[in-house]
Amino acid sequence: MASISTRRRRLGVIGGTAAAALLLAGCATSDGGGSDLDGIIVGTTDVLTSLDPAGSWDNGSFAVQINVFPMLMNTAYGSPEVEPDIAESAEFTAPNQYTVTLKEGLTFANGNDLTSSDVKFSFDRIINIADENGPSPLLGNIESIEAPDDVTVVFTLKVENDQTFSQVLASPAGSIVDEQVFSADELTPSEEIVDGNAFAGPYVITDYSENELIQYEAFEDYQGLYGTPETPSITGQYFTEETSLKLAVQEGDVDVAYRSLSPTDLADLREQDEVTVYDGPGSEIRYMVFNFATQPFGTATPEADPAKALAVRQAVASVVDREAIANEVYNSTFVPLYSYVPDGMLGANESLKGIYGDGNGGPDLEKAAQVLEAAGIPTPVPFNLQYNPDHYGNSSDEEYALIQSQLNDSGLFEVELQSTLWDVYNVEYREGLYPVFQLGWFPDYPDPDNYLSPFFLPTPDADGNLIYSGFFANGYNDPAAIELIRQQAVTVDEAERVALVEQAQDQVASQLSTLPLLQGASVAVAGTGITGVEETLDTSAKFRYASLGRE
Amino acid sequence: MTVEESLTGPDTIKKPRGGGGSGLGRYILVRFLLIIPTVFILVTLVFFLMRVVGDPITASVGGRLTEAQLNERLEAAGYLRPLWVQYFEYIGQVFTGNFGRTVTDNRLISEVILTYGAATLELAFYALIVAFIVGIPLGMLAAYLRDRWPDAVLRIFAILCYATPVFFAGLLLKLTFSVWLGWLPLGGRAGTREQLALGRIDNPTGIYLIDAIRLGNPAVIGDVLAHAVLPGLTLGLLTAGVFLRLVRTNLIGTLGMGYVDAARSRGVRELRLVRRHAYKPALIPIITVMGLQIALLLGGAILTESTFEWRGLGFQLSQYLGARDFVAVQGIVAVLAVIVAVTNFIVDVIAALIDPRVRY
Numbered sequence: 001m002a003s004i005s006t007r008r009r010r011l012g013v014i015g016g017t018a019a020a021a022l023l024l025a026g027c028a029t030s031d032g033g034g035s036d037l038d039g040i041i042v043g044t045t046d047v048l049t050s051l052d053p054a055g056s057w058d059n060g061s062f063a064v065q066i067n068v069f070p071m072l073m074n075t076a077y078g079s080p081e082v083e084p085d086i087a088e089s090a091e092f093t094a095p096n097q098y099t100v101t102l103k104e105g106l107t108f109a110n111g112n113d114l115t116s117s118d119v120k121f122s123f124d125r126i127i128n129i130a131d132e133n134g135p136s137p138l139l140g141n142i143e144s145i146e147a148p149d150d151v152t153v154v155f156t157l158k159v160e161n162d163q164t165f166s167q168v169l170a171s172p173a174g175s176i177v178d179e180q181v182f183s184a185d186e187l188t189p190s191e192e193i194v195d196g197n198a199f200a201g202p203y204v205i206t207d208y209s210e211n212e213l214i215q216y217e218a219f220e221d222y223q224g225l226y227g228t229p230e231t232p233s234i235t236g237q238y239f240t241e242e243t244s245l246k247l248a249v250q251e252g253d254v255d256v257a258y259r260s261l262s263p264t265d266l267a268d269l270r271e272q273d274e275v276t277v278y279d280g281p282g283s284e285i286r287y288m289v290f291n292f293a294t295q296p297f298g299t300a301t302p303e304a305d306p307a308k309a310l311a312v313r314q315a316v317a318s319v320v321d322r323e324a325i326a327n328e329v330y331n332s333t334f335v336p337l338y339s340y341v342p343d344g345m346l347g348a349n350e351s352l353k354g355i356y357g358d359g360n361g362g363p364d365l366e367k368a369a370q371v372l373e374a375a376g377i378p379t380p381v382p383f384n385l386q387y388n389p390d391h392y393g394n395s396s397d398e399e400y401a402l403i404q405s406q407l408n409d410s411g412l413f414e415v416e417l418q419s420t421l422w423d424v425y426n427v428e429y430r431e432g433l434y435p436v437f438q439l440g441w442f443p444d445y446p447d448p449d450n451y452l453s454p455f456f457l458p459t460p461d462a463d464g465n466l467i468y469s470g471f472f473a474n475g476y477n478d479p480a481a482i483e484l485i486r487q488q489a490v491t492v493d494e495a496e497r498v499a500l501v502e503q504a505q506d507q508v509a510s511q512l513s514t515l516p517l518l519q520g521a522s523v524a525v526a527g528t529g530i531t532g533v534e535e536t537l538d539t540s541a542k543f544r545y546a547s548l549g550r551e
Numbered sequence: 552m553t554v555e556e557s558l559t560g561p562d563t564i565k566k567p568r569g570g571g572g573s574g575l576g577r578y579i580l581v582r583f584l585l586i587i588p589t590v591f592i593l594v595t596l597v598f599f600l601m602r603v604v605g606d607p608i609t610a611s612v613g614g615r616l617t618e619a620q621l622n623e624r625l626e627a628a629g630y631l632r633p634l635w636v637q638y639f640e641y642i643g644q645v646f647t648g649n650f651g652r653t654v655t656d657n658r659l660i661s662e663v664i665l666t667y668g669a670a671t672l673e674l675a676f677y678a679l680i681v682a683f684i685v686g687i688p689l690g691m692l693a694a695y696l697r698d699r700w701p702d703a704v705l706r707i708f709a710i711l712c713y714a715t716p717v718f719f720a721g722l723l724l725k726l727t728f729s730v731w732l733g734w735l736p737l738g739g740r741a742g743t744r745e746q747l748a749l750g751r752i753d754n755p756t757g758i759y760l761i762d763a764i765r766l767g768n769p770a771v772i773g774d775v776l777a778h779a780v781l782p783g784l785t786l787g788l789l790t791a792g793v794f795l796r797l798v799r800t801n802l803i804g805t806l807g808m809g810y811v812d813a814a815r816s817r818g819v820r821e822l823r824l825v826r827r828h829a830y831k832p833a834l835i836p837i838i839t840v841m842g843l844q845i846a847l848l849l850g851g852a853i854l855t856e857s858t859f860e861w862r863g864l865g866f867q868l869s870q871y872l873g874a875r876d877f878v879a880v881q882g883i884v885a886v887l888a889v890i891v892a893v894t895n896f897i898v899d900v901i902a903a904l905i906d907p908r909v910r911y
Contacts (some may be wrong), residue, residue: 209750213743251733
């Protein structure tokens with residue numbers, strides 16, 4: 001039995017430990033004691049590849065760049081249309097010349113003047129550096145750039161009347177940077193950009209820890225489209241786990257969570273009183289691609305038969321139940337997609353809805369069976385379906401398991417489902433190894449052309465040979481569709497262009513190069529009292545901090 | 552053994568003949584020289600294992616490059632040369648302290664180590680504190696209560712500590728104390744406001760606790776410590792289990808020795824025997840084992856840091872693994888190998904200084 005003094009000592013140790021723990025917990029819950037930060041904290045799981053616009057072409061990097069670098073043209077809140085940002089005006093002054101006039105007296109936050117020379121420098125360096133992660137392909141139509149005076153920039157274009165060019169200026173290729181800070185022929189390290197205070201957007205970066213924490217302060221001399229920011233101070237915090245981000249916004253550790261939360265977490269957050277889930281129109285799409293060479297009855301298979309191959313594609317289109325995928329897998333954070341250009345964009349139509357399935361978007365197994373029977377195809381049709389589990393979110397597993405189950409349950413198909421990690425997948429799908437496979441798309445700019453040209457126009461390879469079709473290299477070659485898509489890109493009259501976009505979609509829908517499945521909603525979660533979230537959630541996919549404020 | 556030999560003791564028998572310096576000097580020299588082959592073998596293994604899966608550039612960025620671009624990058628990085636040429640060049644670089652640049656973000660490996668090493672060091676410090684506070688007293692208690700039911704419970708606890716996968720223990724602690732009870736932060740090294748405050752002090756060390764103390768803000772210190780509790784516990788318990796078993800076994804052995812029996816026969820009570828006579832000798836082997844535990848801690852740190860988003864070297868290593876950046880992985884592992892080898896050397900020397908028997 002322990003003596004009294006021993007017991008006292010034990011109690012002392014236990015008491016001391018408990019007191020230390022309480023003190024710790026007390027300190028830990030003290031709010032705001034760490035600094036004078038009184039702004040808004042925005043959490044994300046996106047990853048920033050490079051702060052330099054020449055070295056990145058991804059959501060995570062653009063989300064930062066859009067808030068600190070100005071653009072000639074930009075998208076106003078709530079609209080996919082572009083308007084002048086730091087430009088005073090922008091227009092075609094000749095079929096192959098696009099002239100931009102800058103506002104007077106523009107400066108960078110470091111005091112350097114922002115002139116047409118900086119604009120020319122910004123675009124030239126992206127083209128010259130041509131970093132593999134950079135957006136130089138978006139500038140493929142630029143022949144040359146001139147800066148005849150301090151406020152005038154003239155872009156000479158290879159293809160005349162390019163109706164997408166103003167959108168390109170508002171894309172990840174359009175950030176204007178300071179030629180006195182950025183290198184002309186190589187990527188500039190983030191530290192040099194921050195130290196050089198080379199910003200002229202709504203915000204400047206004052207503290208920077210890559211993919212951990214970024215502190216933004218409003219730039220008083222910003223003269224662009226978004227005006228004076230509602231909140232002078234914004235902090236961007238990076239999370240590696242969706243669940244951590246979800247708990248952070250739920251606990252109030254971050255004020256706004258934007259990209260990405262899992263459908264399950266979002267469903268849970270919708271039940272919480274402390275936060276509001278904002279759903280905006282999204283521009284992300286998900287679809288299946290058919291490789292015309294290796295799909296069942298494809299041109300490179302022993303039983304090659306284009307008519308039968310088309311019948312297989314049509315039957316799949318009639319079996320897939322998009323509504324079930326959107327609801328069961330994505331808790332309605334995605335909606336069914338029946339066209340190539342998603343809802344909210346110029347010329348969007350539901351070209352597939354009327355011709356496949358029950359005519360209202362639902363599946364029709366009988367119709368699918370008839371198509372296969374008419375083509376003389378014995379069922380079940382075996383085919384390999386490939387998806388990727390690490391690039392389009394954790395729900396891809398469930399999404400493709402459900403698609404497999406829908407196809408198999410129809411009795412018309414016998415699907416072999418396989419998954420491959422992105423770094424291999426990204427190479428192998430282009431090599432035609434996957435007969436039918438999953439892909440998704442975030443637009444570079446909210447224009448219908450960005451959903452058509454990259455997918456359905458042939459692109460030349462290194463030797464100048466044409467590869468059909470676009471970056472899928474899936475062998476789809478439809479001269480009628482190609483002509484319509486090329487025409488719409490250079491048609492000045494908007495009504496005429498919309499008609500061409502609709503015709504192009506109808507034409508592709510009849511051949512089913514790809515099968516559109518889902519359109520993503522743009523979702524953000526904010527704590528009580530945060531305003532301005534709805535304003536910035538639009539089809540531009542640009543999350544602009546300038547609209548965020550507190551009640 | 553003759554009577555004379557037994558009187559002079561084993562030290563006399565094993566003393567080096569014909570000069571060669573003191574036993575301690577030789578011991579330190581041999582131990583120091585052993586670092587070189589240890590690091591050499593580890594670096595060689597890592598180099599060839601990394602190449603089993605192909606070249607690092609194709610693995611990490613190949614999908615985003617055309618064939619011409621890829622070949623250009625491979626040529627520039629020297630991956631088109633014979634493997635043995637690459638190997639000897641790499642070995643030469645390693646022994647001059649140049650571990651190369653990462654493929655994914657083109658950073659110097661040494662810069663990565665310096666940036667994130669402090670966080671891992673801080674976590675290892677917390678883990679060692681937990682290991683000492685939990686492992687040693689409980690080991691002593693188990694020895695004191697040997698063969699009774701609390702001893703059995705403590706032994707099971709020790710086995711659970713080092714047999715439970717780190718990520719699983721971490722998730723359990725997170726679920727319990729962060730998600731369900733809401734007492735402690737879920738992850739990270741400090742809150743957003745506190746991190747910003749720490750970044751604003753002049754020349755931060757990167758060890759948040761030191762930076763927070765220098766900042767002199769109790770709330771920041773509390774926040775930093777609160778963030779350290781769960782990762783420190785997770786990693787610390789892993790080592791605590793080893794310490795508990797070791798202390799118990801050594802203490803039981805020591806308690807059975809003659810001088811302890813003599814003290815017992817004088818009427819000294821068992822608890823006093825443990826505290827006054829037995830625990831110090833029993834702790835000496837722990838110092839030796841600590842060197843090995845550093846390697847265990849570094850291995851555990853990779854999983855702990857990933858589980859708690861503790862942005863240290865282990866977290867960064869897991870990110871580079873995910874990105875298939877084998878150059879970064881190879882460089883960081885090589886540096887970790889050097890750290891483990893040097894730490895083992897230091898611990899061996901300390902153990903030899905404390906206990907002369909170790910030298911032989």
